[in-house]
C-alpha cells in the first residue's frame with residue numbers, strides 16, 4: 089500500500105463552536121484530531137492542507153429558506169435563543185456555520201476541479217439541518233449545499249451521498265427525497281433506539297426520487313457489530329454506486345458509532361472504520377476517479393473520536409498507523425462472529441425495492 093494524494097481542509101475557526109461547556113460538541117475534538125494526525129506523521133507526504141473559504145449567503149440559499157437564514161443571523165448577533173432544545177444559539181453562530189459549510193465546499197471544489205483526488209474536511213457533516221430548521225447540533229446542511237452547488241452549476245449530474253454516522257441523516261434525506269440526481273445511502277443506528285427516530289429500511293424516496301434513497305439501520309450493538317457494519321457496507325456500496333454511476337461522492341464519516349461513544353448504542357471500533365474506509369475508497373477510485381469530499385460528522389468521546397477519525401484518514405492517505413490497544417482494546421469482532429439475522433432481512437427488502445441493488 090503506497091501513500092496516496094489526499095487534501096485536508098483544516099481551519100482554526102472550526103474550533104470556535106460555542107454551544108457551551110456542558111454541551112457534547114466542543115472545538116477540542118477538531119483541534120486534537122488535527123494535532124494527532126501531525127503526531128502520527130499522516131500530514132507529511134502527498135498531503136495538501138488548505139483553509140476553508142466561508143460559504144456565502146447565496147450558497148446557503150441553495151438549500152435553506154431565506155427566513156431561516158435571517159433568523160439564524162439574528163440569533164447569532166445576540167447569542168440568545170435556540171434552533172432546537174439540543175442546539176442553543178451562540179454569538180457568532182452564523183459566521184461559525186458559514187466557515188464549516190465553507191470547509192466542505194472548499195474541499196469538494198478542490199477535489200472535483202483542481203486536484204482530482206479525495207479531500208477531507210476536519211469539520212462538516214451537518215446532516216440534521218433542514219431547509220427551514222436546525223437541530224441535532226446542526227445549523228446549516230453543508231452536505232446538501234455542496235451537492236446542490238455542483239448540480240446548480242452543472243458541473244455534475246449525479247451525486248452520491250454516503251453516511252456512516254450513528255445517527256440517521258434526516259435533513260439530507262428530506263432535501264433529496266424526490267431528487268433522482270442524488271442517491272443517499274445511510275448506515276446508522278435504528279430510529280427505534282436513537283435520535284432522530286427515522287431512517288428505516290422502507291424509506292426509499294418518493295416520486296421521481298423513488299429508489300434513490302437507501303437506509304440501512306443497525307440494531308444496538310453486540311459482539312458482532314463490526315462484522316455487521318463491514319458486511320452491510322460491502323453488500324451495498326459497490327453495487328449501488330456501480331449502477332448509479334455518480335460523478336462525485338460525499339461521505340459523512342461520523343464516528344459516534346464507536347463502542348466508547350456516549351451518544352449511541354452501536355459498538356464499532358477503529359478497525360471496523362478502517363475496513364469500511366477501504367471499501368468506500370475503492371468505490372471512489374472506481375466511480376469518480378478520486379473526486380470526493382469526506383466530512384467529519386459526530387464523535388463525542390474525545391479519545392475514541394480522535395483515533396477513529398485518524399484511523400479513517402490514515403487509510404485515505406495510504407498510510408499505516410499503530411492504534412494503541414487502549415483505544416478500543418481489541419474489541420473488533422472475533423473472526424468467528426457472524427451478522428445477526430436482521431441484517432439479511434434488511435438487505436432482502438432493499439434488493440426487492442431498490443433497483444440499484446438488483
Ligand SMILES: [Zn+2]
Nearest residue numbers: 253255344386
Ligand atoms: Zn451522529
